[in-house]
Amino acid sequence: MRPIKLSPPLPEKIAKALPKLSFLNRHIAIYIVGGWLRDKLRGKISPDLDLIIFNYPANKFAEKLARILRARIIKLDDFNQIYRLILIDKNNRQQIDISQAKGKNIKDDLARRDFSVNALALKIAPAGSSLIDFNNGVNDINRGIIRLISPQGFVADPVRMLRAFRFVAQLNYRLEKNTYQKIKKYARRIKESAAERITEEFCRILSSNHSAPIIELIYEAGLLEEIIPEVRTMKKSARRYYFHPRGLWQHTYQTLESLEYFLLKRKKMNFPEISPTELLALKLAALLHDVGKPLTRKVITGRVRFLGHEKYGEKLAGATLQSLRFSKQVIHLVQKLIRYHMRPINLSSSGAITARAAWRLYHDTGPAFPLLLLLALADCYSYRHLPVFQPEQFHQQLTTIHQLLNYYKKFTAPAQPKLVDGYLVMRKFNLSPGPMVGKILRMVAEAQATGKIRTTAEAIDYIRKKRII
Structure with a gap:
């Protein structure tokens, strides 16, 4: 020595x-x-x-x-x-x-x-x-290599398999060949470890700016499907039902890769700051956003459709993340992103974005709104290497994302004073406390946010004209 x-x-x-x-x-x-x-x-x-x-x-x-x-x-x-x-x-x-x-x-x-x-x-x-x-x-x-010391090192502590990939990401090293082969051999043993320890290492990998290629290595080693069982379903899903040559997993991986591309550009694109918790949830949503597709595949008028895959995906993702002991905050945020991940692109195909449509999306997603836009953008951009990709269509989708982001900034600007409150509504329209008052206040808030009304008098007149009382 x-x-x-x-x-x-x-x-x-x-x-x-x-x-x-x-x-x-x-x-x-x-x-x-x-x-x-x-x-x-x-x-x-x-x-x-x-x-x-x-x-x-x-x-x-x-x-x-x-x-x-x-x-x-x-x-x-x-x-x-x-x-x-x-x-x-x-x-x-x-x-x-x-x-x-x-x-x-x-x-x-x-x-x-x-x-x-x-x-x-x-x-x-x-x-x-x-x-x-x-x-x-x-x-x-x-x-610059990560090499296992003991031949039984992964048997003694299976979490070391994930830790090896974490060091690859953290140090920008590569795995020594025999170490990688041992990970493939012992991948199934990862389930012997406490979920909390698995999750801690997995989160540290995802915190890297370039975690996508590491996740792909974990997938190829057979380790990812042991941690996230839905990956096994993606792996087995029939290739002919998906645009990507390697099926649903390739789309998922390239969505994560695209997301990290846009995350590095988010400041130039004027996206707000993202907290570590939001970043983790966003990357998990990229990995899980389409897990509901294999369960919802149908051929309708000669076309393969995945109607309602967002709702199935939300439930599957929630169960998986709960089993891995993720926090409730992360799980709820991931589920929300999966539930609504199609909405921005659906708005893009419907033509001009109205203030009302943007407000409805903001009302449903709240602070997750800009995260959802990044996920939707990455979802679209994942097709960029395929013949089906249309640059003009993507340009329209990108325009839609910018329009929605501008609306988000308007909606989250310093709060305007409320035009009416519950007491005024009950007094003016002779109402008792109840759900109707809340419905009216939400309707007025939307009209104010979208610029339809600006004064209390206009708000009262707006309520009368809506004839919901």
């Missing part, structure tokens, strides 16, 4: 804390392991640190180091002795994970880790020390 020196050898906070760790003796060994070292060799600065400790209780060490660093301590896993220190200094957040070593020595501990690029260690010592690399991790970092 060739010694490698790091410069600086230790993170600043750990180096400053060393003189205060007087309770340590020659029998106690503490090592930095994993991602901080990997990123350091890549010329990156990681705010997070992983420490393992031999011959001393990890909980006591975590408590003492927390006092020295004035950090908050969190028990991640008291049984396995894993703790997290949270440091906040001048708005910078850093975390240090401390765990009891699992092997009898550092070589044994590193052999139990997932991939060679994460199986590096550096002993914390006043005199400094060299990087420890028993698994050729430095060479793999230089080559």
Whole structure:
């Protein structure tokens, strides 16, 4: 093992804390392991640190180091002795994970880790020390590959299969051939893992700006269909019923790919900011927006139709995401996007977009409105490499999306004062509290938003003319 020196050898906070760790003796060994070292060799600065400790209780060490660093301590896993220190200094957040070593020595501990690029260690010592690399991790970092250490690594922890793809996305590395073959071999075992852990890794993959090619690799390895069973149905769906040569999955993949293309351009297209939760829901909706198609295929007057596939898809997606323990917020947003994903394009084919039509769509979707526009646009653009794609038609669809986006900005501009309220409506029209009052207020709000009425007098007159009372 060739010694490698790091410069600086230790993170600043750990180096400053060393003189205060007087309770340590020659029998106690503490090592930095994993991602901080990997990123350091890549010329990156990681705010997070992983420490393992031999011959001393990890909980006591975590408590003492927390006092020295004035950090908050969190028990991640008291049984396995894993703790997290949270440091906040001048708005910078850093975390240090401390765990009891699992092997009898550092070589044994590193052999139990997932991939060679994460199986590096550096002993914390006043005199400094060299990087420890028993698994050729430095060479793999230089080559840019993710390689499994133990042949039984995926059997020991199947979530590592997803984590491998996450590192491919995060580090822009490639999978070593034998590691990829082992993922294909053990793909079915992913279901042995807790849903929460699967979801955490899957979400981290989707958070990448270019997750589509990674998702395609996961699909080709047979792993995606084990996580999302509907993918298996897409895979088996008859090719002749879909425009894409590889059937429904190819359309789904290219929808996600198109979505990420437009997400990178969204600022130039004047789309509003998207939160991490919205981004996750949007990408999940791209993956699941057509899962209802295989259940609704019918041939009507010689044409294949998928009438109502949005409603079936909404239910299927909800059940799948619930089984994966996604949050209710994400599930509801994904379902809403699937339920309405055809509406913007249907509006495009109906001619000019009226303020009323735009308001109705906004009323149904609320804050999800701009997300829905991006999904609809990606859905259309997924056909761009096929003979069926018509540039003129897509240009019209793009125009419709811009018109709807402009309406959204009008609808979400600083709120106009209400022209009428429930008390005024009940007094003017001699009504008791009830659903009719709410119906009238919604009708007035729509007319105000679309510019049909501007004053209270016009609102009262509008209600009379509608003759709903």
